[in-house]
Amino acid sequence: MTDTLKDPVCGMDVRPEDGLSLSHDGQTLYFCSQLCMRTFRAHPEHYGGAPAAAADVRARRIAYFSMEVAIDSRMPTYSGGLGVLAGDALRSCADLRIPIVGLSLLYWNGYFDQKLDEWGNQRESPSQWNPSTFARLLPGTVQVLIEGRPVAIRAWQYDIRGCTGYAVPLILLDTRLDENAPEDRDLTSSLYGGDERYRLTQEILLGVGGVRMLRALGYSELERFHLNEGHASLLALELLRETAGADGTQWDFKAVRRQCVFTTHTPVPAGHDQFAYDLVNRLLGESIPSELMRMLGGSERLNMTLLAMNLSQYVNGVAKKHGEVSQAMFPGHAIDSVTNGVHSRFWTCDSFAKLYDRYIAGWVSDPFLLRNAVSIPQDEIWDAHVEAKARLIDEVSKRTHVTLAPDAFTIGFARRATLYKRAHLIFRDAEKLKRIAQTVGPIQIVFAGKAHPKDEPGKDIIRHVFNQARELGADIKIAYLENHDIDLGRLLTSGVDLWLNTPLRPLEASGTSGMKAAHNGVPSFSVRDGWWIEGHIEGVTGWSIGPATAPPSGQDSEDVRDAEDLYHKLESVIAPLYFGDRKRWVEIMRHCIALNASFFNTHRMVQQYATSAYL
Ligand SMILES: *Cc1c(COP(=O)(O)O)cnc(C)c1O
Numbered sequence: 163m164t165d166t167l168k169d170p171v172c173g174m175d176v177r178p179e180d181g182l183s184l185s186h187d188g189q190t191l192y193f194c195s196q197l198c199m200r201t202f203r204a205h206p207e208h209y210g211g212a213p214a215a216a217a218d219v220r221a222r223r224i225a226y227f228s229m230e231v232a233i234d235s236r237m238p239t240y241s242g243g244l245g246v247l248a249g250d251a252l253r254s255c256a257d258l259r260i261p262i263v264g265l266s267l268l269y270w271n272g273y274f275d276q277k278l279d280e281w282g283n284q285r286e287s288p289s290q291w292n293p294s295t296f297a298r299l300l301p302g303t304v305q306v307l308i309e310g311r312p313v314a315i316r317a318w319q320y321d322i323r324g325c326t327g328y329a330v331p332l333i334l335l336d337t338r339l340d341e342n343a344p345e346d347r348d349l350t351s352s353l354y355g356g357d358e359r360y361r362l363t364q365e366i367l368l369g370v371g372g373v374r375m376l377r378a379l380g381y382s383e384l385e386r387f388h389l390n391e392g393h394a395s396l397l398a399l400e401l402l403r404e405t406a407g408a409d410g411t412q413w414d415f416k417a418v419r420r421q422c423v424f425t426t427h428t429p430v431p432a433g434h435d436q437f438a439y440d441l442v443n444r445l446l447g448e449s450i451p452s453e454l455m456r457m458l459g460g461s462e463r464l465n466m467t468l469l470a471m472n473l474s475q476y477v478n479g480v481a482k483k484h485g486e487v488s489q490a491m492f493p494g495h496a497i498d499s500v501t502n503g504v505h506s507r508f509w510t511c512d513s514f515a516k517l518y519d520r521y522i523a524g525w526v527s528d529p530f531l532l533r534n535a536v537s538i539p540q541d542e543i544w545d546a547h548v549e550a551k552a553r554l555i556d557e558v559s560k561r562t563h564v565t566l567a568p569d570a571f572t573i574g575f576a577r578r579a580t581l582y583k584r585a586h587l588i589f590r591d592a593e594k595l596k597r598i599a600q601t602v603g604p605i606q607i608v609f610a611g612k613a614h615p616k617d618e619p620g621k622d623i624i625r626h627v628f629n630q631a632r633e634l635g636a637d638i639k640i641a642y643l644e645n646h647d648i649d650l651g652r653l654l655t656s657g658v659d660l661w662l663n664t665p666l667r668p669l670e671a672s673g674t675s676g677m678k679a680a681h682n683g684v685p686s687f688s689v690r691d692g693w694w695i696e697g698h699i700e701g702v703t704g705w706s707i708g709p710a711t712a713p714p715s716g717q718d719s720e721d722v723r724d725a726e727d728l729y730h731k732l733e734s735v736i737a738p739l740y741f742g743d744r745k746r747w748v749e750i751m752r753h754c755i756a757l758n759a760s761f762f763n764t765h766r767m768v769q770q771y772a773t774s775a776y777l
Pocket residue numbers: 241242243246576577578646647648651652672673674675676678
């Protein structure tokens with residue numbers, strides 16, 4: 163990299179080639195002078211170096227709570243977009259030196275490992291990993307009461323290091339302690355596993371245990387608590403309980419609200435986490451009076467979204483449209499929107515990163531500069547893409563029996579396998595798809611995605627794709643890659659020619675995989691929902707599927723109409739352009755980077771949270 167870096171001590175620019183460097187905690191740091199290097203050696207903790215010292219802990223102003231966080235593909239602590247967003251947000255905070263601390267659970271067995279047989283049947287097994295190779299165990303434990311018995315919690319710390327060396331600590335809670343009953347030791351085994359009781363218990367660990375752990379670790383100056391989705395809502399109740407005073411009757415709602423920031427990710431009422439009060443009272447006991455809980459979380463069931471809204475001063479949806487949809491669902495609350503992003507450096511593949519390094523100095527710390535991509539020569543954009551595509555083709559042949567062709571038009575689709583994402587839509591009329599491939603040019607499709615173990619319709623979708631692959635195999639090569647994770651995600655979003663997105667409106671709150679594609683010059687072909695309403699310029703950044711807004715109709719007719727539009731544009735506009743006018747195609751690739759990657763990134767997102775919600 164030819165970027166200038168910052169000296170972690172004085173903050174002045176340094177050039178790596180000047181030679182004063184130090185290897186610290188697996189990272190190379192650069193210094194402007196011997197003085198700074200000596201100063202760092204004496205007190206690494208003051209300058210973002212581990213281990214976190216008291217001063218560094220006290221400097222944290224914001225705590226970010228999320229049920230899942232995607233940090234490293236070898237750490238199975240996430241399932242999909244929500245976790246990726248949390249990881250990208252914390253990565254950008256580290257780059258931007260935002261004094262934040264992340265909070266989540268450890269998950270010894272992860273989400274799950276996915277195996278698919280030749281018919282596309284999904285088999286799940288526990289993920290294997292060793293937390294101690296990634297995170298360090300912190301001394302001490304805290305307790306929460308669950309069903310009246312004390313459950314001990316310990317914490318691991320993973321330092322997310324930014325591009326200037328500043329570290330954001332991620333605290334991962336863990337109940338696998340000898341002093342806990344066997345059942346309680348399993349509470350941090352799997353992400354989104356088990357029954358309602360298991361889920362609520364994990365939310366108690368995250369919310370109540372999380373606040374207590376931060377207090378115990380010395381995070382005494384926290385001013386904001388960011389609830390990333392309703393899973394974290396119980397933290398607000400714990401803050402409220404803290405205000406209750408000795409007699410437990412003086413609740414300071416204002417003080418709690420002043421501290422809480424809530425981001426909702428769910429566009430329909432059915433998606434909101436809700437628990438029966440019987441269960442809530444059984445697990446939580448009477449630490450918060452039932453009457454108070456019903457006042458804040460709804461009279462029938464404890465609605466985690468409502469609870470969070472009632473106790474947060476700032477509430478937002480994750481795209482403009484999603485903010486409006488949420489506002490309509492909760493008319494009594496002011497709901498803003500902050501459109502999601504992805505971490506630019508993390509989601510840019512090697513060949514494009516090299517290209518940006520050469521033409522857009524400073525893009526890593528300031529992704530807004532990616533707008534200068536319009537001046538990168540077209541043939542170099544294409545070369546970087548060809549390299550990324552070759553890497554994907556190579557990986558597909560390693561993992562499957564499918565050998566993809568470098569010259570075929572390659573469509574990608576990878577996200578959680580669940581009904582509303584409609585991975586099957588492109589096969590609605592398989593004969594038509596076949597005809598397009600025969601008349602316009604060869605087409606191939608790569609899929610990936612896990613179905614939640616209890617999501618039978620989601621599993622059916624995977625089987626359906628396998629079926630279609632068998633039937634169309636002679637005309638259209640189709641590969642389904644197992645075990646979708648963030649490494650595979652990067653390979654796919656950078657290695658295909660077109661990124662397909664076909665959710666049922668309005669269920670895609672934001673969607674982020676298309677933003678990853680944009681960072682690698684890959685245009686989207688997407689239903690106008692979530693972020694794409696903001697990122698779509700027809701024929702400039704990609705193409706839309708279906709009408710601007712969804713009429714209130716049943717899914718079946720929407721499937722028919724969207725599929726027709728998909729085939730029509732693929733046949734008459736997109737494939738002909740790809741095969742017939744490479745210059746214009748690459749122009750679109752450049753626009754994806756310049757118009758969309760420069761904006762739909764977490765540096766912009768986090769700065770928006772800072773000004774709207776944190777300050
Ligand atoms: C980005 C990402 C997602 C989210 O994709 P969407 O299109 O936003 O649903 C899911 N899983 C993985 C592994 C990802 O990297």
